[in-house]
Amino acid sequence: MDFTAALLFFVLLISSSEALYPCGSRPDNSDLSVVPIYGKCSPFNSPKPESWVNTIIDMASKDPARVKYLSSLVAQKTTKVPIASGQQVLSIGNYVVKVKLGTPGQTMFMVLDTSNDVAWVPCSGCTGCSATTFSPNASSTYGSLDCSLPQCTQVRGLSCPAGGAAACSFNQSYGGDSSFSANLVQDSLTLANDVVPKFAFGCINTISGKSVPPQGLLGLGRGPMSLLSQSGALYSGVFSYCLPSFKSYYFSGSLKLGPVGQPKNIKTTPLLKNPHRPSLYYVNLTGVSVGRVRVPIAPEYLAFNPNIGAGTIIDSGTVVTRFFQPVYEAIRDEFVKQVKGPFATIGVFETCFDASAEVEAPIITLHFEGLSMKLPMENSYLHTSAGSLACLAIAPVPNNVNGAMNIIANLQQQNHRILFDVANSRLGIAREACN
Numbered sequence: 001m002d003f004t005a006a007l008l009f010f011v012l013l014i015s016s017s018e019a020l021y022p023c024g025s026r027p028d029n030s031d032l033s034v035v036p037i038y039g040k041c042s043p044f045n046s047p048k049p050e051s052w053v054n055t056i057i058d059m060a061s062k063d064p065a066r067v068k069y070l071s072s073l074v075a076q077k078t079t080k081v082p083i084a085s086g087q088q089v090l091s092i093g094n095y096v097v098k099v100k101l102g103t104p105g106q107t108m109f110m111v112l113d114t115s116n117d118v119a120w121v122p123c124s125g126c127t128g129c130s131a132t133t134f135s136p137n138a139s140s141t142y143g144s145l146d147c148s149l150p151q152c153t154q155v156r157g158l159s160c161p162a163g164g165a166a167a168c169s170f171n172q173s174y175g176g177d178s179s180f181s182a183n184l185v186q187d188s189l190t191l192a193n194d195v196v197p198k199f200a201f202g203c204i205n206t207i208s209g210k211s212v213p214p215q216g217l218l219g220l221g222r223g224p225m226s227l228l229s230q231s232g233a234l235y236s237g238v239f240s241y242c243l244p245s246f247k248s249y250y251f252s253g254s255l256k257l258g259p260v261g262q263p264k265n266i267k268t269t270p271l272l273k274n275p276h277r278p279s280l281y282y283v284n285l286t287g288v289s290v291g292r293v294r295v296p297i298a299p300e301y302l303a304f305n306p307n308i309g310a311g312t313i314i315d316s317g318t319v320v321t322r323f324f325q326p327v328y329e330a331i332r333d334e335f336v337k338q339v340k341g342p343f344a345t346i347g348v349f350e351t352c353f354d355a356s357a358e359v360e361a362p363i364i365t366l367h368f369e370g371l372s373m374k375l376p377m378e379n380s381y382l383h384t385s386a387g388s389l390a391c392l393a394i395a396p397v398p399n400n401v402n403g404a405m406n407i408i409a410n411l412q413q414q415n416h417r418i419l420f421d422v423a424n425s426r427l428g429i430a431r432e433a434c435n
Ligand SMILES: *[C@@H]1O[C@H](CO)[C@@H](O)[C@H](O)[C@H]1NC(C)=O
Pocket: 124, 125, 137
């Protein structure tokens, strides 16, 4: 059985509860709704429930490409910018946020991506885009940006034509099999009740391939073109989100921007800045426990190394948490000691066991500097659709990735408030049901 076919037998067994505000905005309008892209509240064509789960699993099968992409995000030297090489953007669109672009605002559902800096949306007249596009002509605040501007360098725009001004255009590859070309433009971005004037984003003219998120992507990374940087004092470098589970049917999670309304007594761990991969949110993972056993892991496999980019990142776009091979093996070996076999391998998951033993399956705890995150069972185990097997939902980083990199992914983050306090260089994690 090949990998994809094997994964088709999976379902995620995650309990869902009734949401207070199905699909709508919360009454105070202070939160932005966050919905899984294929969930019931998503505006996109939702696959039928049985195939919907397979879609989620299919997304996880694309993680290796994203992991490779994340590890390739190396700082650009500003003096020598590659000309339109096209960044390998292999992120996977699991969650979208509702925003408005232009004046009057046009509603767009953009993918939330903490490891990307630039935002982009498909624009009217675009070749290969789906029906919902942004219409620059219908906005009174729209403006184009010139190829000579520093922002154009930041999106690795094409160089200006000899002896002339031109719009800033850039090409980008996406998802391994797709690419797009866009112009860098600016317009008002409305997030709940806030307006970010002159927000710079890519206006897509041409898409080839099928992986580009249909209504664009909102980059929440750390770089100069990201929403945090462009909104400056408005959000003071602070945001948080709660991602609902994939399986939730009626619900909305939320993205909270700015320091107001953030949890006050949340436990935090330092956010580390890695000049080697400046867009990414690094944290100090110091260990992993399986049940009560602290897994023996050589410290160098977890160490943060800004020179080579090694360390642990937290990412909204990877589905299943990935560990550097020796770290993964140590966790797997401890797990196998504690859980009664026999074990089956399905795809990348080597520790599938009889689901009837799940009640005794150990709790997985991620230890960060200053904070431990005890993973709920539904954030730890995947089930086969027949329900007979449960698998520990972690995987090794693929071999083609350079350097020791661990990625805390969205399945493990679900139903937690994750606070990115960039201003104070800290990341907060607290349990919060947002199904
Ligand atoms: C937008 O307006 C310009 C000038 O009025 C026009 O040339 C262009 O075709 C319009 N584009 C679209 C997509 O409607």
